[in-house]
Amino acid sequence: MRSSILILFISLSMLLAMPRDSHATDTILKVGRVSFNPRKHYPRVKAFADYLVDHLGHLGYEKSQVVFTKDLDQLAALMKAGKVDVISETVYAAAHLVDKAGAQILLREWRGGQSSYKSVFLKRKGTSISNIRELEGKMVAFEDPGSTSSFYLPALEIAKAGLTLVEKKYPAQRLELQPGEVGFVFAYQEVNIALWIQEGLVDAGAMSDLDMANPRHMPDTVLPHLDVIHSSPTYPRSLFLVRGSLDPKTQNSIRDILLRAHEDPDGLLIMDNYWNVSKYDVLPEPERRIVDSIRLE
């Protein structure tokens, strides 16, 4: 923790100490990331940033900079202030940055070979819940407040169903729910969501379909005891965003670099280390609309 704060402090200090001259600023590419473990993430993000800078030399970029923040709001603030140029984020966080920092979605980011995913609602077999509306008065488990697939998107689905989410501290607090309310608790681990549903601690839980297919998050011994009662629309797995005020030439150059990066062995290795990224491509229009709809929500 102390080292994280130290690196953050150093990063911010460097930002503040940098000259205000726009030309000088533009020679540094600043890559942002929300992290609770900067020591672990720095080498990977730095390598990715350097890869971009190496290919942006014709635009005057000479070096890169990694900017870590402790949460999304801080990241949005820095991006809005022009202190973060590019960032990779999941759908909900991306929508937040578009709204709050004027970020622009540049490309769709494939992770682990997956271009998109969706959130699924699970319940224990043998219970009477058959659709999302029947979650009224029930307790649902999500992963954590920052999870797109296991909080924001499922919450959006519940809202679409006309129900109100109410956070509770313990699963046993379902008795306190009012009509039209759906209680929820954070399990902080996908596997806890699966186990809680199986044990009956909660009535249902939500996670991405990718997590549901991953035995580390959904044990093989538990999955047979669960049923899917609802699925969200398909969302892009991740998005690559740029600061809205970033020079269009730079944006275009970055787009071109990333679209070809998976064809470059060095680029592929760096992307894999960066966010388990396997590829960048253009965000399909239907998914763009879904992202936009999130922003509207």
Add this chain to the structure above:
Amino acid sequence: MRISRQLFFMVLGTSMMTVAVAMAILFLSMSQFLERQHEMDRTLLQKTLTRQYSQYGKDLLEAIEEAIINPMFLNDRAQIQAILSSFIGRSGVLNIYVFDTHWRVLVDGTEDFSSRGKHISDLFDINVEQLKQAPTTQNEAIHVREILINDEYLLGGIALIVDRSSLLQSVDLLSQNMLQIQREAKETQYRAMFIILPVIFLFSIGVSIFVAQYFSSPIKQVARNVQRLEAGNYKISLPIYRKDEIGDLARSTHNLARTLEENETFKGELISSVSHELRTPLTSVLGFAKLISRDLKNVIPAETLTDDSQLKKVRRIESNLDIIALESQRLTRLISNVLDLSKIESGTIEWDFTRAGIAEPLAVAARSMHGVFASLPKVKLTTDIPEDLPEIPIDRDRIEQVIVNLLSNAAKFTEEGSVHLDARIVNGAMVQVNVTDTGIGIPEHMQDQIFERFQQVAESGRMKHNGTGLGLAICKEIVEAHHGRIWSMQCTGGGSRFTFEIPINGIISEY
């Protein structure tokens, strides 16, 4: 075998046997002790390690409970699983189960939660109460603990399975190490014994020699002195001042020697006195017998007697007087011989050794016997005495006495034939004198006995009662006084031969 050797081997054998038995007992008891100790060490080690393992299991269980109690409150199964995973595989932990309040598995330490929902009794085939007693199998130890909040609120339970085979392996390993150490200790003992054994052996030899000497030396000294006593030498010295039986034996031997010496002195004096006292009347008897015989012949000449009965009476008186004279002479010789022998044996005889030619005494002795042989018409005395015999240290009279005795013996036991006296030099070192006769000879078994006192060959009728039985004994004493030796042998054609040798230089050389 000499007593010193007997004692030596007896003590050596006894000590070696004692040492061997002691070593064997020591080895056996040491081996048994080491084996028993090894078993005890192994048992103790196993008990100690088992106890420590048991305590270790309890401590581990407490540590696990401490670690998972918050995740248990938060139902954070993933966190519990992560905690359990961090324990499993370390320090012999095979698996850990976390149970709900009904002892059904919540988390089992595996990523796929394969045991979830199973009841504890299905996992271990025994009930919870039995499991709480920390049962063990050959390879596993199971520790079960309830997770209680403030000792009353049951949150769940934990079961810990510890690998016991590692414990047994540790016991085996340590046991083997101890065994190895004990083997090395035993080998060291063996090596030490191999060093000690020769030392003990040498020490035993030393002790044996000492003991053998300590006991045999005075015994040998006593034996030597007894042999001297046997040889007639009573001047013995026994400086043994021990207070044990050997000391008693030495003192008794010494006293015996004194007594014998006194007796011998007394005997010599007695013999001397008796001889003297006997010789005087015998001389008178002999003289008067001869005188009466002569007077009888003069007073009553035989040719004057016409009456046969008177003549027979006179002949009988003459014969009786001859017997008196003859027996008186024999008695006189006997007394002389006894006196000589007594003087020789008591050492009181006075020797007159001078370097002189031996031929002369031989010739003198032969001449002195002419009278005897003249009375034996069927026996002829011949001599072969070289003139060039060397001068040697001799007592002439005694040598003459020896020759006279031998010739006299030969004459006695030869009825017909010859008696031959000869002398010669043997090997340039000895003068050898032989008296050979054609008489009755000497049986083989008596060849040595005849040189003992009062030993005679079976006598013929003619020589009956005519010997003293001391002549050859005196010869032997005289020859040995000249450092010579005397022996007899049977001649091939009959008869016997007496031989004596005297060293030319007075010392017998071995040849």
